[in-house]
Every structure is written in C-alpha cells, then in structure tokens.
Amino acid sequence: MNEKLKMATIRSFISLFVCSYLFLFCTNCEEGKQELIDNKKPLQLEKKPSPDLSKAIEKRIEGKPNEAIEILRLAQKEFPNSPEVIIQLARSLFEAKQYQLAAFRFDQAQSSLESTKLYKEAGLAHEYSEDFETAIQRYSKYLSMHNDDSDIWLRLARLLALADQSTESLNAFSKGSEACNYHDCITMAKLYYRKKLIPQAEHWFREAARRQEGVQAEPLLGLLRIKLLNQDEENAESLILAIEKNHPGSIEGTDLDKESAALLRKRNLSKFVRGGASSSEYSITELSAFLLNPKSGEGEVVGLSKIPPDMPSSLSVDPVPPTNDQTNMQGDSSVNGNDLASAFAAPVEKTPTVGNPLNLATQAYLDRKYNDSIRFARTVLKEDPTNPEAWRICSQSHFQLGETKEAEMTILEALRHDSSSLSIRMDYLRVARETLDSKRYLDELENAREKFPNATELVWELARRYHLVERMPVTAGILYRQVVSLTAEDDSLHDRAKMELLKLREP
Known part of the structure; x- marks a missing residue:
C-alpha cells in the first residue's frame, strides 16, 4: 500500500515538473519572438534624413539660379549621392546657362534613377551645349517611352536634319507635324525636294507660306x-x-x-x-x-x-x-535697242x-542702300525735326547697318514725336531687344501692352517672353488666351497660340 502511494506521489511530482517546464519553455519562446520583433523594428524605421531643397527651389522660382547652385553644392556635400540634389543642381545649372555641366548632372542623375523622363531634360541640356549627337541619343531614348511628345519629336527632327539624316528627320517631323512652325515647314519641304518627292515638297512650301x-x-x-x-x-x-x-x-x-x-x-x-x-x-x-x-x-x-x-x-x-532728233543725236549707234x-x-x-526726300529715303531703304536712306532722311529732318517717319527710317537703316546705338537713339526720337503709333512702338521694341537687358526689355513690353492692349503682335511677343525666357507658364497662358480671343480662327497666330496653350498643360 505504501509502495502504491509512493509511486502515485512520484508520478504527480513528475507531471507537475513537466507542466512547469513546458510552461517556462513556452513563455521564453514568446519573449524571444517579441525580442526579435523589437530588434527588427528600429532597422525598418531607420532612414537617412532627406535633404531640404525648399530654399534652392525658392531661389530658382525667383530667377536666381546661381544662388540656388551655391545652396545645392552645400547640400551635395552632406548628401553626395542624393538623386534629388543632383536633379535640382542640374536644373539650376541649365537655368544659369551652364549647359555642359547641366548635361553632366542630368546624366549622373539618370544613371542612379533609371527614369526615362530625365532623358528629355538631358537631351535639352546636350542640345543647348551643342553636343547634338548625344542630344539625339537622349531624345530617342525618351521618345521610346513617351511617343506622344510632339515638341521633342520636332527637336529631334531638327537635329537629325542638321546631321544630314534626311529620312530619319522626315520620320520624326511626321510625328510632330501639327506643331511645326514656319521654319520646320521649310526644312521639310527642302528635304522632300532633295529626295525628289515633289508633291510633298510643294505641300510643305505652301504650308510654310500659310503659317507665317x-x-x-x-x-x-x-x-x-x-x-x-x-x-x-x-x-x-x-x-x-x-x-x-x-x-x-x-x-x-x-x-x-x-x-x-x-x-x-x-x-x-x-x-x-x-x-x-x-x-x-x-x-x-x-x-x-x-x-x-x-x-x-x-x-x-x-x-x-x-x-x-x-x-x-x-x-x-x-x-x-525716242524721237527722230534724239535718234540722230546718238551718233554712230546702229542698234536702237542699246540706246533705249x-x-x-x-x-x-x-x-x-530729285523728288520727295522722304520717299527717296524709303525707296533707298527698300533697295538696301542704307547710307543713302540715312542721308535722305536727314535732309527731311533738317526741314522738319519733328517728322517721326524720317526718324523711323533713319533708325531702321542704322539697325540694318549694325549700328544699334544710333538705331536706338533715332527710334526714341520717332517715338517721342509720335507715341501713338503702334508701328513705331514695335520698331522700338525690336531695337530694344538687342540693346536693353532682359528685365528692362520686359518692362518696355509691359508698358507697350498697357498703351496698346489689343495689339495682337505685341501680346504674342509678351507671351513668348514669359513662356521661354522668364519661365512663367501661368502668365504666359493668360497672354496666349488673350491672343486666341483677339485673332480670328483662320489666323495662323490663333492656331499657334492654341498649340502653345496645349504645351503648357503638359506635366
């Protein structure tokens, strides 16, 4: 009896021991798993701080790319392989017209990001740095994934034409033909003519005449x-x-x-x-x-x-x-045709x-005799120093001779004596584009627009300035819409303004 009791006690003790061991084992496993999870969490959340590019972008928006470059170079020291820094640096260099450096940086960013969209910006930088062969390669890679970008198709077509790759150029032109400008039409017409494709050449010569x-x-x-x-x-x-x-x-x-x-x-x-x-x-x-x-x-x-x-x-x-007397006065001349x-x-x-000096000045200008034109115009000005047309012809002749300072002074005189003439104002702006810095020229365009708010040619010039030089797409879009409202549907400028508006909507 005692033996049985002893065996039962031993079995109970063993059972209790096994249960306690299993309990402890399971508890330790849960703690181990939790510890592994806790150890893994910091590894997943641990990230390097991203560079703060807000100041550099702000400087770019303000039109101060050189200051943006300085900020980005400092950021690059802290984040030497950051694609974000390199891309912003490339764009700032491009805006600062340092095209070769910009092209290098775009290629550097492209190699680390593998983004086809960067090929477009890289192509632009190479094109502006006159590395046309590389620009063709970058544009081709970009268009292989973005086939609907007509602007880049046209850029590629122009470069291929320069590289004497006429077939490839015409193929590229065909992809962006709707956005072709006057010069593109002329180029296509000449390429078709060179290939003896006469009907196509005639079509594009006619199209060029229509678009200008x-x-x-x-x-x-x-x-x-x-x-x-x-x-x-x-x-x-x-x-x-x-x-x-x-x-x-x-x-x-x-x-x-x-x-x-x-x-x-x-x-x-x-x-x-x-x-x-x-x-x-x-x-x-x-x-x-x-x-x-x-x-x-x-x-x-x-x-x-x-x-x-x-x-x-x-x-x-x-x-x-000639009369008979005149014929007799010709002496021994035997052929009347020569005398005539x-x-x-x-x-x-x-x-x-002889004749009206102002008319003679105008005619001399049309005959490309610019010095004679100036001389006749000065004859008019001696008698009437307030004659705006004489000052204007004088300015245009000086401008054709490359005498920009004289052209500017004389067109200012014309403007002073007739500030209400749009044609004189437009002539002044053409001279000012060559003589004034970018900001002052923009101010002159704005002043002219205030005076002639419905002058289509003036609004178009201002829109192009904001679009291509100042890089202010919102303002450019407003002005392009004004051009559309001011022109008839059959006006070539109407279609061109619509096309530019479509381009501005692209991401």
Missing part, C-alpha cells in the same frame, strides 16, 4: 523652283512677279536667276518691245519691275510697311520711244537727286 504672317520670299522661291522643274510657265511667271513685288531682288543671285529672266523675256517679249525696253540687258529684278508697273512715275510711298510698294520708283520709266537700254537705265543713277 505676311508674304515671305523663301516658300515662294521653293514653289517657283518646283514650277520651273515642272515647266508650268504660267504659274512660274505669277510667282516671279509676286516675289519681286514683295521682296525685290530676292531671285537675283540665286540659281533661279537666269531661268526666271529667260522665262519673262519669252512670255512678255511684245510688252518689252512696245515699251521700248531692251530686255536682254536687264536683270530679273528690272524685268519684273517693268512688267509690274511699266508706266509708273515717281509713286508715293506711305510709311515703311512690311509689304513694299508695287515697284521701286528708281526702276520706273515712261516707255516713250541706256535711256531706261539712266533713271537708276539719277533718281536719288
């Missing part, structure tokens, strides 16, 4: 080249006269010179004979001038508009045949000595 205000010589010259190639003589003649009417002398000296002159002689021989003109002695400019206005005298020239008068007065002549040619050419030499 006023009558431009270059697209018309391209169309003339195509019409001559296709032997379309009627349209070729119309183009020759249109070019010489609006841009006298544009054909002369080009590869179209002789062929165009021969065409006019062929199609208008009877007119030259009736007018007493020896067409074989005349240049293409003189032939066109005779056909455009064979009976004009010294016509009145109003102002100095973008479109020249119908015909340079210095090339006009009354087509009156001399008579026809004589006014070119003598015209500057």
